[in-house]
Amino acid sequence: MKYYVGIDFGGTGIKIGIIDESGKILIKDSFDTDPHKRGEEIVQHIAECTQKVMDDSGLPQEQILGVGIGSPGLLNPETGQLKVVVNVPNLNDVFITKILSDILGKPAFLDNDVNAMSLGEFYYGAGKGMKNVIAMTLGTGVGGGIILNGELYRGSTFTAGELGHMSIDRDGKSCPCGNSGCLERYIGRDGIIERFMIARNKGFDTNIEKYLDKGKITPKAIVQAAEAGDELSVKVLEETGEILGSALATLVNALNPEAVIIGGGIANAGDLILEPARKTMLRLAYSIPAKVVRVLKAELGNDAGLVGSASLVVANLS
Ligand SMILES: [Zn+2]
Incomplete structure (x- = not known):
């Protein structure tokens, strides 16, 4: 052994x-x-x-x-x-x-x-048995790892996989990295909370109060409220999935992976995020790679x- x-x-x-x-x-x-x-x-x-x-x-x-x-x-x-x-x-x-x-x-x-x-995840989790896999972690920031032909792709200065800093809107929110519209600014921790607050301030009803984390709105609280049927939380997670899906379409077009594996705290929302992500990716990506790729939740957890x-x-x- x-x-x-x-x-x-x-x-x-x-x-x-x-x-x-x-x-x-x-x-x-x-x-x-x-x-x-x-x-x-x-x-x-x-x-x-x-x-x-x-x-x-x-x-x-x-x-x-x-x-x-x-x-x-x-x-x-x-x-x-x-x-x-x-x-x-x-x-x-x-x-x-x-x-x-x-x-x-x-x-x-x-x-x-x-x-x-x-x-x-590639060896022992959701990507077991595959050759071409992209992994993404959704947490405070959005990180990524790219495995091509069974090997981790590190790039020429070991910085490949910075998927959170892929711009999805060149006139979008500015990011500390110097770019505008980085994916992380919308579906990283703060981005999710911000979209929730904006929607709530527009007057949408929510029962998130029951799930607050030490009095604060967190992605975890939003996931818990969504699981209990809170419509605003469901909507915010759905939108998170749609934004993720449009970024996935770009990745799928560029790299044609067998699977994209989504991990990190927000991935605990499971299909509340992954289903809209799949639908959006299918709609936006080229059909041949889009039909093949699987959007999976990471399996290894903590x-x-x-x-x-x-x-x-x-x-x-x-
Ligand atoms: Zn950035």
Whole structure:
């Protein structure tokens, strides 16, 4: 049996787990990191935590083939160097895979968290058995991962897959990235809340009050209200699906994938978003690729980061 370690690095907290060849998580644990320590010390601590999980697993150490790290921010997957780690600037420029590999005696691989999650869905989730898959995460922002011919497509500067910054309206809302009308500005967290507020201020009835999150409107509250039949929430999610669908039409025309896999918190709305997305995509994309592509909900849920990070080992060693 072969086993793979995944490190889901989320800034100050890390989750570490080990999966088997079927993608099943055999053990997982969470740890804190101290962002004020020197970068090398932080990585040393991550290595110690990783060794602890490997020891606790009781698995034969020689069958644990490597370690994968998924991290937010800018990085270089080829050299294993973190470039800009937003919440932990002390890690900027640190060659994390080299340090981990030296301490643990196993190969280590780094990629951004969305690429890692995309690989997880590709190997073990909704994309199992496919060759050409696009994964999208809808959360605070909108991220993406592109897998072509069975391999993650990183592009020439490792920045491929920034699907949230695809413009759907060149005169649209301005985005911190410098573009206008970025998809993320409409179906990212704030975009969804904003569309809800605008509609509510126009006088549409809603019973969202029952679902507020500490008094606030959040996408989660909108999904819960929609599931309970709140018409305004249903309408906002439907519109979210339609906007997503028009972006999917562009992607389907450009890349002709077998599936687009939608993950992240908002994907929990399931068909409330995915059905209008499918319909819009079918209407707008070329018919030959549109009839083939499946728009699927991600399957790995809360474990997507962990399984995805471990999948980096699978992708790099196979
Ligand atoms: Zn943008």
